[in-house]
Amino acid sequence: MGLTKAAHVGISVSDLDRAVAFYRELTGKEPIVAGETMNSRVFGHSQGLSDANLRYATFNIDNIGIDIIEFQDPAGERTNGAANRPGSMHLCFEVDDFDAVFSRMKDAGYDFLGPDYTFQAGEVTPDAALGTRVAYFNDPDGTNLEIIEPQGGFAN
Secondary structure (H helix, E strand, O other): OOOOOOOEEEEEOOOHHHHHHHHHHHHOOOOOEEEEEEEOHHHHHHOOOOOOEEEEEEEEEOOEEEEEEEEEEOOOOOOOOOOOOOOOOEEEEEOOOHHHHHHHHHHOOOOEOOOOEEOOOOOOOOHHHOOOEEEEEEOOOOOEEEEEEOOOOOOO
């Protein structure tokens, strides 16, 4: 199909205002739109829903947009998207100084899902990934998020 460029990622949330505050703190950016509304049965149908009454905000970071969407009607249930559940996804943020970012996040109260991890020989291929560091955390609604500091020739 030739799809090679991402435009944005959409994240459904239960409370738009809380999510905007979270992503504002996480990215250090202001949303380019915030609190916008949409009420469209036709748009809802395009997503396999009966209707679409929603509020949304959009953050633009260096290489992708993040749409934060609160579906008010029909409201959804939390997915509890653990990393190993088919259909779950994660959004990864690349950092240049893992130790500094990880420390700032811990000091700010971010709750990581486990300890940070460095890719080790014998555990991962290709070897270009060796030394890459990652840590995982969730947004307030349980969306899986990651920070990564790639090493060597490892590319996301």
